[in-house]
Amino acid sequence: METIVFALLNGVIYGLLLFMLSSGLTLIFSMMGVLNFAHASFYMLGAYFAFTISGSTTFWIALFVAPVLVGLVGAVVERYGLRKVHANGHVAELLFTFGLAYLIEEIVKIVYGKTAVDYRIPDLLNFPAFTIYGASFPAYRIFMLFIAIGMLIGLWYLLKKTRAGLIIQAALTHPHMVGHLGHNVPLIFMTVFGIGCAMAGLAGVIAGNIFVTDPAMAVQMGPIVFVVVVVGGIGSLEGAFLASLLIGLIQNFAVGINASFAEIFWFTGLSPTSEIGDITISSLAPVMPFLLLVLMLIFRPRGLMGEQEL
């Protein structure tokens, strides 16, 4: 029972965090056709910016300023980088963002050093929120939950209730039509790219301190975000949301399960000392998202909510 409660709590938080990243990636991809390989690098930038800002001011200022800065960086990258390679097709754009991920990591290493920085959670939130089954649950994680839900509502409001959102939605479904409506398409692209990056940055701000803020955080997060987008169905925000939660929950549930293959597949006579029999579900946790990806590709290539086959 306690395993379930813990896995549920941690899974939802992690899942929402994944959604903060994957929603930006989905927005950018479905509008511009650009698969932003450097998306997780903006997540990393968010954490580092927040570390710097909260060092000289407070965490609360960083919470607002850092994502905005990351968004601005994103907009600059779109305006002076991506736009130039746009003519060479999507693969060239993907390569550009791939190189960008490299660059950001190296610049971060130069500016902040190769090892982790001491980005701490604010003292105000550094207390146990409640205790269940003997383990206390940190208040900061509850705070993360609220931020993530807040962002979710904000995104929903932006897309459904504002004029900008309507244009974005129109652009999502009919990318070629928006230009005819007299809207400045390059400006829309730049804005969407910036907003997507800012959301990744916000995720970095709130996750950098409970995980580790080091130059490897982008590389570790990147592939999982891609998995989320493919599993959810490319271009579908709802799909990305479901896939994020699904992967967050699966990974956290897996950690909590000690059963080994030998115990699960006892009927096959698998020996618990054999290499396969010895594998426990909890040790499978890091592989789960990728396993899910491959299974999805084989059995349901369009993803959870995708409209078409990839």
Added chain:
Amino acid sequence: MSIKTAALAAAVSAVAVTAAQAEIKMAFIDPLSGPFGPSGEAAYTSYLLEAERINEAGGVNGEMIELTGYDNKVNPKESLVQLQKAIDSGARYIFQGNGSSVAAAIIDAVNKHNKRNPGDEVLFFNYAAVTPAFTNESCSFWHFRFDAHADMKMAAITDYIRSQDDIKKVYLIGQDYIFGQAVAAAAESQLTEKRPDIEIVGNELHPLGKVKDFTPYIQKIISSGADAVITGNWGADMQLLMKAAAESGSDIPYMTFYGGSLGAVSALGEGAMDLLYQVSEGITNLEASDEQYELIETYKERFPEYDYYYHRAHVAMRMFKEAAEKAGSVDPIAVAYALEGMVHQDAYGPVTMRAEDHQAQQNLYISTVSDDVKYGVDNIELGWKVVEGGEIDASVAEQPTTCEMERPEKP
């Protein structure tokens, strides 16, 4: 960061100044970046300081030591690339410690190199890779270990647990590679032998250096009802484990190999007292000579970011010097023979380099965190203090060896 590295730069330049007359090239191959970067750097600084002191005192047989650091990112293959580079640049003495997988690869590569390039031999001084096999079935003449291996450290821990009657359930957590597996196996077999009534309620191996949030593991430990946790974790895996334990309000004692790793104590804070235990070959707060205190203080002054932790790095350097002087040569084979069976009078008791397996035998100390100490760690007031009954004599920790060593011809 800037304070730390300024001092490091000073050390680098101090060693570099002597480079003009350098004769003995040594290579330090360990992580200098990434999650285990601080572990490597903490040891590197100790070596640099000791090399500098030896050079100031006239060097080894009048020759100066030049030590170069190589970053291997705790990756065995990268280590071999760096090892090749080091050998190509003339290094004949290799120091490495972080990661038994790396040490295994280096032992293998050094064996091959020495076989294929007679007259060009290389020695490997292992200061922290403690998988027992290196001085047992896979022992090598070219390998010397200055740290107690996992079975020895576990013997010290289990010896202590033997007297702790309130520990009934033990949880094992470790890194998923040869070292972590060796620790778990040693804990299981030694506990069943010394305390058959203890129940092992969990035996968890997690990926090395990849887990960013240990909270789910800690929650699992708490719900298992364990009375104590035994872990061989080191580097970031140790620090993050403690961070998660502190966040979850865990009050279970942790018996660790590397609780002294950077940042583990400060992660727990006051909560570490009587909860975090470590086994080591010496701690700064032990009664020692003024000379030793002076070394500790010099180190802290030079490298304020780190604590004096890698005492064995100094021991390894000094034993090399003694052996080279005894042999009257810095030729690796001669030095190796001189090291065999050598007894070094150290600040924390004698260190014997056992000839049959090249495993150093030394006293071990179980310590816990206390606020009543001479030297704190992590730049806070808390520091390590030996627990009652925590002085484990070298003979208690000594383990038999299965090593059948092949020796080259004596020069």
Added chain:
Amino acid sequence: MSDATQNHADLAPSTGAKFRQRTLPILIFVAIILAIPMTDPSRTMLTLIHQMAINIVFALAYNMLLGKGGMLSFGHAVYFGLGGYFCMHVMNWIEEGSGIWGSYPTFFLPVMGFVAGGLAAAVIGSFSCRRAGTTFAMISLGVAELVFSGAFMFDSLFGGEQGINGDRMNGPEVFGLSMGPMQDIYWFMAFWTVVGIVAMYAFTRTPLGRLSEATRDNPQRVQFIGYNPTRVRWLVFTISGAFAGLAGGMSAVNYEIFTPEALSLIPSGFVLIMAYVGGITYFAGPIMGAILLTYMSSMMSDFTEAWLLYLGLMFVIIVMYAPRGIAGIVFGFWDGLRGAQSGEFLKRTLIQLAGCLLMLLGLIVLVEVSIRWSNGWGEVFEPYGMHFGHDSILTWIVIVVPIVAGAAILRYLGREKEEMPA
């Protein structure tokens, strides 16, 4: 209408042209390989050459996918790694002498890598090659991560963190090579590099090789000449995986160790950069890229800590301004020199070069000064006896002036070109 005497043979390039374009470069390459040992290279040099050899074969194998097949993969090291791993196991079987393996020469280990890499690619490709373009790229990334993290679960296959190691000095000797000393390995590397290059070049001349290019350019049309583009992609993927496995086998013999990191995204990314920087539209491009980048990674890292930053910058600049890579620049320069207005062309190129060099100068000073400042070791960037502190005004002049001047020159040239009548 053509006259009756003309026949199909006249359409193919003449024998002379074929020799110039195809045979001659390979002969020159072989001559260089034969000449190198005469210079009595140092161990460091040999280490570097062996790494280059492995990377040349790997980058060419990769370019079969990206350049010739139009498939961008972020996980090609998987096949390199699996091929190499299999070779490590074979190496150990040779050492044990079990079964027929006892009489298998280590010299031919790359053949085993080829087989293993090909098989792995055939299996994985059977589902990943159903898509093309960016989706294929994403899938390749996911599959690579799956294989990489899965590798830690099967220690008997992958050896866990410490990997699998072996000893290449076992099994029967061939060509009188004991495979121990580096000089022996040199001939091993030379042999397999030439075999790899010739075989992969030959592949581009086969029907499948041509179809691979056709599928890259126009998969729809390929369907209507009777071919299944998915099948073409799958076959190309398999063969490319096999050659990556061959390179893995070369690496297994060279390092005598394989660790799961060999399957990870880092080598996958590096091979992509090698191939792309070299120039994916030319067969020789990846060779140039492999040589240059191996050299950079091994030598530049001794000169500057920021070499990865320079690498990233170079990659991004090439993606933005020279998508045909270094080979494109070299061949473009060659064509320009031989073109009608070679004088004008040379002048333009030189000015362009000057602009680039100026910008590069400023950039290098900027990076080097900031890396030293950030390290905080108190070290100062002092090239050629000059002194650039991060706090001196001179330093900032040396940074800003060349960058602005260089940018201005390049901009001016760019404008001039636009105004030129087409």
Added chain:
Amino acid sequence: MTAPALSLKNLSKSFGPAQIINDVNLDIAKGERHAIIGPNGAGKSTLFNLISGLYTPTSGTVSLNGTLISGVPPHEINRMGLSRSFQVSNIFANMTVRENVRCGVLHSLGQGYSFWKSVTSSKAVQEKTFEVLEHCALVDKANTPAALLPYADQRALEIAITIAGGANVILLDEPTAGMSHSETDRAVELIRKSSEGKTLVIVEHDMGVIFDLADRISVLVYGEIIASAPPSEIRGDPKVREAYLGDEALPEETA
């Protein structure tokens, strides 16, 4: 009685709510030159895509020489002897003209997916390539990169690739679109020559071309065939006049 070369039975295709092809029935006999005409948006290209296998019909069937081919992937249909061209030039732009044609030749000469022999090793491939090039008057440009060809030659190359595989049913999608008069004449000549002894289905806007070439004409309007008859009858058909020819007496589309 031999089966018709192509037979469409109750063929329908819809995309979502939009019904593009509606219950088309059409038999095309072997050796017939059949033209399909109709206003823009009538579904001519969709019909071609259905026949050539690019789309799967929503309902109904397509048979080639009596064999059911609806639902069969395009490359297999091609191997069964049906080849098509495209409305916009759909060639391998990075290859030379000769290489383009050679790609088209490969499969019919049993080269399969082979990667163990050189593409130049087969004499049959070389000869057939030359023959096709000669047939389409492209020999002089054989070594020109396809992307650099003049427009009319690109169209000729499109036809060359289409016939290179020796298919006996050939679908041409507006082969003369955008050509000048003299170029059109040359193209018609080429088409006539290429389709000798074969079944030809052609979509065309140029009525001159149609009435010159076709044995029979089908008129497609809003996804339905409203008439199918020899040219002379079509000209006089009041339904056709009303639906199609009425507003543009003899439409001569310019590009």
